[in-house]
Amino acid sequence: MSHTLGIRQAQKQKTRQSLLDAALGLLEGQSLSSLGLREVTRAVGVAPTAFYRHFRSIADLGVALVEEALGSLHPMIRTTVSTADNGNQRITRAIELIARHVEGYPAHVRFIARERHGGVEPVREAIRDQLARFGEEVKAELAKDPESAGWNDDDLLMLANLYVDQMLITASLFLETLQAPEEERERVAQVAERQMRLISIGRRHWLD
Amino acid sequence: MSHTLGIRQAQKQKTRQSLLDAALGLLEGQSLSSLGLREVTRAVGVAPTAFYRHFRSIADLGVALVEEALGSLHPMIRTTVSTADNGNQRITRAIELIARHVEGYPAHVRFIARERHGGVEPVREAIRDQLARFGEEVKAELAKDPESAGWNDDDLLMLANLYVDQMLITASLFLETLQAPEEERERVAQVAERQMRLISIGRRHWLD
DNA sequence: TCATCCAGTTAACAACTGTTCTCCGTAATT
DNA sequence: AATTACGGAGAACAGTTGTTAACTGGATGA
Numbered sequence: 001m002s003h004t005l006g007i008r009q010a011q012k013q014k015t016r017q018s019l020l021d022a023a024l025g026l027l028e029g030q031s032l033s034s035l036g037l038r039e040v041t042r043a044v045g046v047a048p049t050a051f052y053r054h055f056r057s058i059a060d061l062g063v064a065l066v067e068e069a070l071g072s073l074h075p076m077i078r079t080t081v082s083t084a085d086n087g088n089q090r091i092t093r094a095i096e097l098i099a100r101h102v103e104g105y106p107a108h109v110r111f112i113a114r115e116r117h118g119g120v121e122p123v124r125e126a127i128r129d130q131l132a133r134f135g136e137e138v139k140a141e142l143a144k145d146p147e148s149a150g151w152n153d154d155d156l157l158m159l160a161n162l163y164v165d166q167m168l169i170t171a172s173l174f175l176e177t178l179q180a181p182e183e184e185r186e187r188v189a190q191v192a193e194r195q196m197r198l199i200s201i202g203r204r205h206w207l208d
Numbered sequence: 209m210s211h212t213l214g215i216r217q218a219q220k221q222k223t224r225q226s227l228l229d230a231a232l233g234l235l236e237g238q239s240l241s242s243l244g245l246r247e248v249t250r251a252v253g254v255a256p257t258a259f260y261r262h263f264r265s266i267a268d269l270g271v272a273l274v275e276e277a278l279g280s281l282h283p284m285i286r287t288t289v290s291t292a293d294n295g296n297q298r299i300t301r302a303i304e305l306i307a308r309h310v311e312g313y314p315a316h317v318r319f320i321a322r323e324r325h326g327g328v329e330p331v332r333e334a335i336r337d338q339l340a341r342f343g344e345e346v347k348a349e350l351a352k353d354p355e356s357a358g359w360n361d362d363d364l365l366m367l368a369n370l371y372v373d374q375m376l377i378t379a380s381l382f383l384e385t386l387q388a389p390e391e392e393r394e395r396v397a398q399v400a401e402r403q404m405r406l407i408s409i410g411r412r413h414w415l416d
Numbered sequence: 417t418c419a420t421c422c423a424g425t426t427a428a429c430a431a432c433t434g435t436t437c438t439c440c441g442t443a444a445t446t
Numbered sequence: 447a448a449t450t451a452c453g454g455a456g457a458a459c460a461g462t463t464g465t466t467a468a469c470t471g472g473a474t475g476a
Contacts, residue, residue, distance in 0.1 A: 006444070007444090008342040008444070012452090019336050030242075031240075031241045033238045033328055034241040036433065037433080037434065046454075047454060047456075048433095048435090049436090049455070049456085050455075052451095053453055057434095113325040116325075118239055118322060119235075119238035119322065119324045138436065155402065158402050158403055165377050190371075191362075194363065194366050198370065198407065199406065199407060201409075201410040201413050201414060202407055202408070202411075203415075212425070214474070215474090216421090216423075219473095223423080244463065245465095246462080255425050257465085260465085261423055262423095383476080
């Protein structure tokens with residue numbers, strides 16, 4: 001099935017990936033709407049015109065970055081939410097998993113946090129779509145939980161989105177503590193954990 | 209005490225405000241890090257060099273915008289949180305107040321949402337500081353509430369920040385529905401209300 | 417009234433931007 | 447072996463950017 005691509009297509013994908021990587025790097029200190037096409041190609045070491053062989057515009061590249069940053073995250077979300085642990089341990093593991101992800105892919109996390117409300121509409125839309133998918137997936141996992149007995153669909157989605165937003169906030173906080181001492185990171189983790197726990201308590205008593 | 213400023217100072221403040229207003233307008237379709245100094249002065253109808261009479265840089269102007277957008281909001285937060293209504297009505301009123309504010313100052317809200325994680329560090333820092341103040345203020349109001357009996361300071365601040373983040377998320381969602389039909393706005397309001405309610409339920413059972 | 421101050425102007429600078437068109441060399445196809 | 451397809455290079459374009467220096471004219475204060 002996996003048709004080995006020719007030398008040509010392989011090289012093309014390699015340059016394309018270099019452009020994405022370079023852009024992500026340059027975006028640590030600025031927003032996408034100020035990123036220049038020439039800036040990116042210069043960082044890669046390629047002619048400005050080569051850019052057009054891969055992307056129609058910077059906005060187009062941004063959409064591709066959204067896919068790269070969030071597209072591969074869906075299975076992780078699924079397994080995280082549906083871990084078999086009991087309540088509090090599940091939350092602890094989720095927070096830890098977020099911390100791990102932020103450490104492993106800080107540039108991706110920064111990009112999403114920054115461009116979610118950023119100045120480039122197509123990118124905002126792409127992020128919105130992905131996050132909506134996350135919401136639906138979390139909802140689906142929550143629905144399997146015995147605690148969700150008696151909940152209607154609207155409320156389940158409401159809760160799922162609350163969790164998703166909370167994850168993003170937590171990730172963004174971890175990002176800010178990447179350069180900070182370990183103790184600061186631990187403090188953030190504990191606050192995030194208690195916030196998640198409070199939400200889960202609210203969930204448990206929702207139907208009272 | 210209110211010393212009437214001379215013609216000169218008055219005119220200066222007037223141009224300064226024009227620069228702020230023009231910048232805010234231009235920022236509807238881009239991020240601060242891509243906003244040009246000349247772009248702003250052109251929109252005002254003033255020479256590019258005049259900019260330096262008021263701000264050292266665009267980042268400097270951004271910090272001033274943060275002050276304008278959030279500085280005057282502290283009393284509002286205070287009175288909102290400490291309304292005398294009972295639980296659910298208080299939440300309904302808070303959501304409505306947020307909706308009203310987004311309608312009245314959409315550009316300010318958009319600016320804060322966009323630049324909170326944006327590409328200009330001094331601006332991020334200014335927003336972070338203001339939001340931390342909000343957190344402390346909400347905490348102070350929560351502390352007065354009889355429901356907070358037995359809560360320690362850490363947990364109170366944790367809850368306060370949860371509320372603040374939730375307010376920002378809600379504001380940002382309202383912003384996206386500004387052009388949408390009324391029913392959409394109503395749907396967002398109801399979801400936000402239920403999320404706030406769930407958090408408040410978690411609060412009520414936190415000490416169990 | 418006269419000297420000072422200062423918000424805003426004008427002109428010029430080197431450096432940068434996105435985009436077009438033309439070309440090259442090589443992988444892919446026949 | 448001959449032809450086509452195509453990723454990338456090169457040069458040039460008109461327009462933009464931030465920042466500098468020197469200047470103007472009216473409000474300010476002695």
